[in-house]
Amino acid sequence: MAVGLVIALAGCTQQQMNGWLPGTEETKDVTNHTSRIVGLWTTSWIVLLAVGLIVWGLIIWAAIVYRRRKGQTGLPVQMRYNMPLEIFYTIVPLILVLGFFAFTAKDQSAIEKPFDDPDATIHVYGKRWAWDFNYIDKDNPQDSVYYQGIQAQEEENGSGAIDESQLPTLYLPVGKKVEIELSSRDVDHSFWVIDFLYKKDMLPGKTNYEYFIPQKEGTYQGKCAELCGEYHSLMLFQVKVVSDSEYQQYLDTLREQGKVGLLGNEYDTNTNEPNNQAPVEASSENK
Structure with missing residues (x-):
């Protein structure tokens, strides 16, 4: 399986290897957060696709194995409440949700960390x-x-x-x-x-x-x-x-150009509709 995966991925482009995300066409990261974001994205998709394959595989298997066969009449055997299965169906999704939350929170905390002295x-x-x-x-x-x-x-x-x-x-x-x-x-x-x-x-x-x-x-x-x-x-x-x-x-x-100072937060919705002349530049403050 590992060999087959290596062969399948060998023909992928850099962007395909990174989940088709923009800005990943080359090996060099666009920002210092690129690898972290790409890793979270692709890992999440791999886990979700694996879960999806298992679930759909079980659905298809059950539909084939327990299908009504020729000559059968009446209702099939009715399953009673199964506590182990109910616990399993509760615990596994909970683990997945908590896992996604933990990794997302870890990466978001790193991405949102302020610089002590920005350049x-x-x-x-x-x-x-x-x-x-x-x-x-x-x-x-x-x-x-x-x-x-x-x-x-x-x-x-x-x-x-x-x-x-x-x-x-x-x-x-x-x-x-x-x-x-x-x-x-x-x-x-x-x-x-x-x-x-x-x-x-x-x-x-x-x-x-x-x-x-x-x-x-x-x-x-x-x-x-x-x-x-x-x-x-x-x-x-x-x-x-x-x-x-x-x-x-x-x-x-x-x-x-004389653009010294800081523009403030005064309400100045831009009214230049397409192909119309742009409005006169607003004055700045703290000049």
């Missing part, structure tokens, strides 16, 4: 239907910078495709400890970078956090994962994981 702190504001990013300088708050995004726009050629050059873009330094603060200015949103394999709700009046280390440079797609209104499907963004020097250059570019 980059970014406050992300969700708003209908776009994103704002505050790049916070904790040592020198007056040097903090911000980026204000608009919702996704279609390309002007009428193809209906999204113009990715206008998508809100979040820059992250590769190999650095990143702390993301998540807030909403209006309704419930959800911050989801697809290849990071993790998402977190953004709730009005509450700040949630994510902690991770980006480990592979590249451009990743993100979106709101909580139905938030008419243009929810256009609440898209990009994440660019770049070298630390390029990250610092980007922050300097924002300073040169």
Whole structure:
């Protein structure tokens, strides 16, 4: 059986080996949490598939063995209450549930553990239907910078495709400890970078956090994962994981553009519908 399993898996791609999860096409992890999340996902599926095969196997076996045969009449022998079987049917599911809970809690605790001294702190504001990013300088708050995004726009050629050059873009330094603060200015949103394999709700009046280390440079797609209104499907963004020097250059570019300070949580729902002009940039605070 082991030999057959090895042969079967030999032809699988890296992504197939990792349960077809996004961001696992290559051997290098996208973040420091990738292996942990993939391990929990694939192990859970293996256990559940094994349980499913056993259950369906027993159902099919019972249907064949205890089927009504030609010439039989009347009711089959009726089984009485069987205490050992009832205990078995109770204990095994309980063990499975407790096991899944224990491993999930262990991994979630590790993923949610805050960094003592993050290298980059970014406050992300969700708003209908776009994103704002505050790049916070904790040592020198007056040097903090911000980026204000608009919702996704279609390309002007009428193809209906999204113009990715206008998508809100979040820059992250590769190999650095990143702390993301998540807030909403209006309704419930959800911050989801697809290849990071993790998402977190953004709730009005509450700040949630994510902690991770980006480990592979590249451009990743993100979106709101909580139905938030008419243009929810256009609440898209990009994440660019770049070298630390390029990250610092980007922050300097924002300073040169006068985007110094921090955007607040003032209600400012984005009203630029597709193909309409974006609204004038809101003023920032703490300049």
